[in-house]
Amino acid sequence: MIGKIIQLFPLWAVLISVLAFFQPALFVDLKTQIVPLLTIIMLAMGISLSPKDFANVLTHKAAVGVGVVLQFLIMPLAALLISFVLGFDADLTVGMVLVGSVAGGTSSNVMAFLAKGNVALSISMTAVSTLLGVVLTPLLVELQVGETVDVPVSAMLMSLVKIVLVPVAIGVLINTLARKHIDKVSEVLPLVSMAAIVMVIAIVVALNVDNLSTLGPIIALAVILHNSFGLVAGYFCCRALGFSETICRTVAFEVGLQNSGLATALAMKFFTPAAAIPGTIFSIWHNISGSLLAGYWAKRQGRVEEQTATS
Secondary structure, eight states, X not given: OHHHHHHTHHHXXXXXXXXXHHOGGGTGGGGGGHHHHHHHHHHHHHHTOOHHHHHGGGTTHHHHHHHHHIIIIIHHHHHHHHHHHTTOOHHHHHHHHHHHHSOBOTHHHHHHHHTTOOHHHHHHHHHXXXXXXXXXXXXXXXXXXXXXXXXXHHHHHHHHIIIIIHHHHHXXXXXXXXXXXXXXXXXXXXXXXXXXXXXXXXXXXXXXXXHHHHHHHHHHHHHHHHHHXXXXXXXXXXXXXXXXXXXXXXXXXXXXXXXXXXXXHHHHHHSOGGGGHHHHHHHHHHHHHHHHHHHHHHHHHHHHHHHHHHO
């Protein structure tokens, strides 16, 4: 039951966005809850991790290395290029660059599972990129938009330590010390994360009703282009390097599905509500595109397995 609810995440995100758009008063006063909600998401992520997830990196260090390079080099540059081509102002460009500079999202783990990818590798890559992002995200944002926008690098770094590093570390510790108890509630953790993300989306939509009315379509185009680029680059770079099909799929999701909730929270805390729009739309879209791609790959894998069994 919980699994089906989580798989319908794109639907819940769209429905809550529509509600927030037409009834913004229900959510605007909750804007101070964005950071606490994100902290809950990161704590839930940490509880789902164990020390072996970090050690697993050594087993697939080449694939992890490729994923990290694409994550923190190609995706930020792609975000900046798309913003330039579409003529975005400083606020929207910052929002796009934030999405491109954060770590991979936890939804990549779910998509890797649905697409018959390497789930263990996906979890390990998310863990590594999340920790690296604490330092790299503010530095990348400063590097790309620091000349046009004041980027509080030190303040962002400290916030990322509080919002990401500390909750994840506490979560891993809880998992390590109380593994048996965590196993009993492990299925609920993704539901908690999903509920928190949906609420963040609703708050940001409510705060940006006017901007979404005028800029929504062009930002949606930018997000679709960015997400598609990440999925394609992740998959075909790994294919070119000779990785297995399962690893190619896994890296594609890790690169293409960003922790856009974090990008949204950082935009709201350090920049403007308008800068949070790309992250909000990305949160909705990457779950839709990821679900569609995962379904396609799973069906194709099933056909291959059937042909192999009958031959």
